[in-house]
Amino acid sequence: MSNNRINSTNRYVALDVETTGLSPKNGDRVIEIGAVAIENQSIVDEFSSLIDVDKIIPRQVQRVYGITNEMLYGEPKPDEALPEFYKFIAGSILIAHNASFDIGFLRNEFALLSMSLNNRSLCTLKMSRKQYPHLPNHKLETVSRYLLGKSANQMHKHRQIKQIKDRIEEIKAEL
Secondary structure: OOOOOOOOOOEEEEEEEEEOOOOHHHOOOEEEEEEEEEEOOEEEEEEEEEOOOOOOOOHHHHHHHOOOHHHHOOOOOHHHHHHHHHHHHOOOEEEEOOHHHHHHHHHHHHHHOOOOOOOOEEEHHHHHHHHOOOOOOOOHHHHHHHHHHHHHHHOOHHHHHHHHHHHHHHHHHHO
């Protein structure tokens, strides 16, 4: 969705996934989903789940996300967690920073369960590149610090996407 103003009466789900690697084509899987549902510019619901994919988490991934094999033991399997998330996002427009990555992984996970993901989506990475070309980079942390100041350092990453979207919309409304 480009240049279309966000309609505040729709339901949006800002999400972030953590994975075992960079490519579902290489067998990498989603091991965590964090999401908030937004209606009328307010958070109305949250979804958060670690997912036990019965796969060894590479050490580099453990260092980046802080998710260990032990943390995933006993957590829901994909066939438990993903149908619940599917219900959570039903009828919603999805928002993610680098949406093609997160949504690509989710599409793969749903396909493994013979489900499809057809939700519309917004990419805050693309939005930030367009709105803030002067930033040194467009990593979520950089954009968050630019838009939210010092308070961005104290926030959990999954919540940053929603606040960035709100701030971008405020700026767009002023233009």
